[in-house]
Amino acid sequence: RRPVILDVDTGNDDAVAITMAATHPAIELLGCTTVAGNLSLEEATDNTLRVLNAIGRSDIEVHAGLSRPFAPTPYAYGANEVDGVFHQNTLPVGVSGLQPRSWHGVEWLIETLRQTTRQVTLIPVAPLTNIAAAITVAPDILDSIDEVVLMGGSSTFGNRTLSAEFNIYTDAVAANVVLNAGIKRLTMAALDATHDVLVSREDLHRYRTLGTLAGDLVSAVTEYYIDGYEASAGPIGTASSAPPHDALCVAYAIDPKVIDTTDAFVEVDTVSPYNYGRTAVDFHGNRGEPANVRFAKHADSALFHRILDECLRGECRA
Numbered sequence: 001r002r003p004v005i006l007d008v009d010t011g012n013d014d015a016v017a018i019t020m021a022a023t024h025p026a027i028e029l030l031g032c033t034t035v036a037g038n039l040s041l042e043e044a045t046d047n048t049l050r051v052l053n054a055i056g057r058s059d060i061e062v063h064a065g066l067s068r069p070f071a072p073t074p075y076a077y078g079a080n081e082v083d084g085v086f087h088q089n090t091l092p093v094g095v096s097g098l099q100p101r102s103w104h105g106v107e108w109l110i111e112t113l114r115q116t117t118r119q120v121t122l123i124p125v126a127p128l129t130n131i132a133a134a135i136t137v138a139p140d141i142l143d144s145i146d147e148v149v150l151m152g153g154s155s156t157f158g159n160r161t162l163s164a165e166f167n168i169y170t171d172a173v174a175a176n177v178v179l180n181a182g183i184k185r186l187t188m189a190a191l192d193a194t195h196d197v198l199v200s201r202e203d204l205h206r207y208r209t210l211g212t213l214a215g216d217l218v219s220a221v222t223e224y225y226i227d228g229y230e231a232s233a234g235p236i237g238t239a240s241s242a243p244p245h246d247a248l249c250v251a252y253a254i255d256p257k258v259i260d261t262t263d264a265f266v267e268v269d270t271v272s273p274y275n276y277g278r279t280a281v282d283f284h285g286n287r288g289e290p291a292n293v294r295f296a297k298h299a300d301s302a303l304f305h306r307i308l309d310e311c312l313r314g315e316c317r318a
């Protein structure tokens with residue numbers, strides 16, 4: 001089983017990612033760290049605990065990390081003002097008020113990676129604040145990470161502003177720290193790929209009929225999520241479907257064939273008022289820099305759905 005740590009700002013699609021990592025037999029979920037992003041740190045942590053509790057996996061450790069980005073966002077050119085529809089205080093699942101473990105998320109990440117004798121896959125599906133902090137304080141942890149699979153960025157248009165994707169935009173400085181850290185294998189599930197996969201209201205109906213905790217949870221959370229997309233003016237998703245971005249990273253950890261990647265040099269704009277938080281993706285070596293990212297341009301939607309169904313059909317395993 002592939003040892004995985006998830007860094008989340010739960011979040012609807014985060015909830016699907018957590019559920020997949022907690023249920024699929026190919027993954028051993030070592031723990032979750034939480035960070036401010038979609039919601040405040042407290043809300044994201046509470047949501048994460050409630051998701052794990054609702055699927056019968058409260059044994060999985062949750063550690064609260066950083067509550068603010070390295071750099072607040074100075075510009076929001078063409079911001080998607082209806083983005084707030086995704087930033088609910090609560091998910092429609094589980095009991096509130098559960099407590100995270102007492103470690104600080106960043107310290108737990110560092111200690112866990114220092115103590116392990118295994119190679120761990122790190123999956124950040126949120127602003128990169130915790131990951132940048134951990135790598136800055138303890139660059140030696142990179143020796144224990146076989147791959148970072150992150151949700152973020154775009155080589156085309158954005159979803160938070162005209163050109164910037166939400167996770168990268170929200171802590172663009174942290175994103176540049178991570179991109180420049182010399183990570184052995186850094187796979188980026190960008191909007192280019194995550195927009196290839198949609199979950200529809202018909203899918204939800206199927207999940208509900210499975211009669212599993214995981215099926216019930218993903219069905220409830222995603223219904224809420226599709227309602228949010230329906231209310232937004234965004235270019236992707238329809239009245240009956242939405243892209244479960246974060247879940248694609250976990251699907252990839254289960255079966256890498258689910259995305260196609262192209263090597264590229266990627267850096268984040270932290271200067272321009274128009275493009276703040278945009279990932280400049282150099283596929284052709286124009287900048288003369290070696291590739292630092294395996295950039296996902298496309299995803300295999302049918303394979304994604306097979307993997308997700310597999311996760312939801314099985315009961316959760318410790």
Ligand code: BDR
Nearest residue numbers: 011013125166167245246
């Ligand atoms: C990303 O932004 C967040 O709102 C989602 O949870 C996902 O991680 C998509 O751009």
Ligand code: CA
Nearest residue numbers: 011014125126
């Ligand atoms: Ca997220």
